[in-house]
Amino acid sequence: MQRLEIPVVSYNARTAAFMTARGFHRDGCGVWRDAAGHSFAASLAGKEAPAAATRTWGCQMNEADSETLRGQLREMGYVDAPVDDEADVILLNTCAVRGTAADHALGEIGRLKRLKTERPELLLGVCGCLAQMPETVEYLRRHAPHVDLIFGTNNLHDLPGLLQRAYRDEAQTVDVWDQAPETVENLPSRRAPGVKAWVNIIYGCDKFCTYCIVPTTRGRERSRRPGDVLAEVERLAAEGYREVTLLGQNVNSYGHDLGAYDFADLLRDVAQVPGIRWIRYTTSHPRDFTEKLVRTIGLHPKICEHFHLPVQSGSDRVLRWMNRGYSRARYMELIGHVRRLLPHAAITTDIIVGFPRETEEDFLQTLDVVREVGYDNAFTFQYSPRAGTPAARWEDPVPPAVKKERLERLNELQYAISRRKNQALVGSMQEVLIEGPSRKDPDVLTARTRTNRLVLVPKREGVVHRFGRVHVTEAQTWTLYGSLAEVEPGV
Ligand code: SAH
Numbered sequence: 170m171q172r173l174e175i176p177v178v179s180y181n182a183r184t185a186a187f188m189t190a191r192g193f194h195r196d197g198c199g200v201w202r203d204a205a206g207h208s209f210a211a212s213l214a215g216k217e218a219p220a221a222a223t224r225t226w227g228c229q230m231n232e233a234d235s236e237t238l239r240g241q242l243r244e245m246g247y248v249d250a251p252v253d254d255e256a257d258v259i260l261l262n263t264c265a266v267r268g269t270a271a272d273h274a275l276g277e278i279g280r281l282k283r284l285k286t287e288r289p290e291l292l293l294g295v296c297g298c299l300a301q302m303p304e305t306v307e308y309l310r311r312h313a314p315h316v317d318l319i320f321g322t323n324n325l326h327d328l329p330g331l332l333q334r335a336y337r338d339e340a341q342t343v344d345v346w347d348q349a350p351e352t353v354e355n356l357p358s359r360r361a362p363g364v365k366a367w368v369n370i371i372y373g374c375d376k377f378c379t380y381c382i383v384p385t386t387r388g389r390e391r392s393r394r395p396g397d398v399l400a401e402v403e404r405l406a407a408e409g410y411r412e413v414t415l416l417g418q419n420v421n422s423y424g425h426d427l428g429a430y431d432f433a434d435l436l437r438d439v440a441q442v443p444g445i446r447w448i449r450y451t452t453s454h455p456r457d458f459t460e461k462l463v464r465t466i467g468l469h470p471k472i473c474e475h476f477h478l479p480v481q482s483g484s485d486r487v488l489r490w491m492n493r494g495y496s497r498a499r500y501m502e503l504i505g506h507v508r509r510l511l512p513h514a515a516i517t518t519d520i521i522v523g524f525p526r527e528t529e530e531d532f533l534q535t536l537d538v539v540r541e542v543g544y545d546n547a548f549t550f551q552y553s554p555r556a557g558t559p560a561a562r563w564e565d566p567v568p569p570a571v572k573k574e575r576l577e578r579l580n581e582l583q584y585a586i587s588r589r590k591n592q593a594l595v596g597s598m599q600e601v602l603i604e605g606p607s608r609k610d611p612d613v614l615t616a617r618t619r620t621n622r623l624v625l626v627p628k629r630e631g632v633v634h635r636f637g638r639v640h641v642t643e644a645q646t647w648t649l650y651g652s653l654a655e656v657e658p659g660v
Pocket residue numbers: 266267380381382383417418419452453454479481519520521550551552553554555
């Protein structure tokens with residue numbers, strides 16, 4: 170085991186040094202202001218109370234990063250822009266995992282050109298995983314000069330300095346780091362309203378699956394120190410948060426760089442934090458998944474019995490080409506531990522179809538695994554070549570129409586299984602966290618079960634963000650329906 174010795178620094182200390190050197194101090198609300206009372210944001214934008222908007226693509230880690238961006242914007246003194254037309258700063262936090270994700274972000278960058286032409290004082294920033302790719306930076310340099318600022322995932326905590334440079338410099342400001350030279354703690358975060366919070370526990374990924382861009386966009390694996398994670402969870406509990414989701418591209422490698430303290434130990438310790446009711450985590454890589462982890466989850470009722478265990482393929486040779494580091498038999502052994510120790514746990518997965526040279530026979534093995542495990546849900550993707558990854562250079566005789574058809578067949582099978590699994594819950598009582606009004610129907614509330622299923626219940630006043638129990642009366646492929654049998658008092 171190699172110890173990575175990445176220094177840990179405090180966001181607060183560093184930002185305080187930056188701000189005080191420029192004559193700013195924190196006011197009672199935590200906003201940086203100068204002696205005349207103007208916020209740092211006002212000094213940048215040249216107007217009082219400038220507004221900012223952020224947009225996010227990608228995974229939960231990107232969502233969490235956007236909360237950090239918004240936390241920094243608030244401390245600088247930006248207010249929320251209700252619409253883009255009223256924004257002084259727009260930050261696009263992008264994803265690069267598949268071509269479609271990249272295309273969405275690039276399309277949005279193109280559309281914002283009109284706004285920037287109408288209002289040249291608008292500051293447009295592009296960050297996140299796509300910005301970590303040299304080809305994107307080159308593309309934006311050439312084709313999107315209306316983008317003022319490009320920065321990456323490894324320096325998003327430097328937002329005040331980055332914005333200051335982008336306002337000052339005539340040319341496009343580009344500052345992207347290949348690696349994180351340090352782990353930054355005490356990051357400000359502006360979380361979504363409610364009682365659920367994301368908590369990063371490990372950054373980066375060292376697995377280098379041959380199709381995946383993430384090790385490039387997120388750098389080497391580095392675990393946060395257990396004490397820092399636990400302090401954050403304790404703070405969240407004190408602020409009224411009741412559910413935490415521990416985040417990492419591969420939470421099961423947590424601690425490899427720390428010594429004899431692993432993810433199961435961290436889960437056990439997070440489960441001791443008073444006030445936290447439910448603990449979730451994502452994503453588990455099968456390679457580092459242990460029976461100890463399943464046992465730990467079984468021992469602590471706060472840890473939700475939901476395993477997201479991406480299989481990617483059911484064919485051993487495809488798994489080898491993917492560099493996943495497990496065989497189908499080993500994967501099924503892990504599923505066996507879960508089924509044996511926690512028979513009521515939900516199991517979900519990610520699957521890629523149409524990997525280069527995947528044959529019909531390989532694909533049928535994937536369908537086999539799907540049937541054999543009986544996943545509660547699966548995120549299914551058509552393989553998308555990503556520049557810079559090994560698989561993107563490999564010959565790929567599989568025609569796109571065949572890949573598309575395989576995806577449809579896989580989805581058809583999985584939808585039937587998901588529906589059957591949901592229907593088996595009709596008549597049962599499920600513990601839920603009530604989230605809020607449904608976007609489609611204000612007379613309906615959405616709630617989540619411990620296994621992360623969506624349940625719709627008729628609206629009742631005063632129950633949002635509380636835990637309760639639902640009697641399930643009806644089930645469809647994606648959704649359960651029911652009635653609230655009991656609701657716990659609020660906190
Ligand atoms: N760290 C997580 C996954 C992160 S990306 C893990 O290893 O499980 C989320 C999912 O996107 C992956 O599980 C994979 O199924 C899919 N994915 C990643 N790269 C892809 C590519 N090039 N084409 C298609 N799907 C891809």
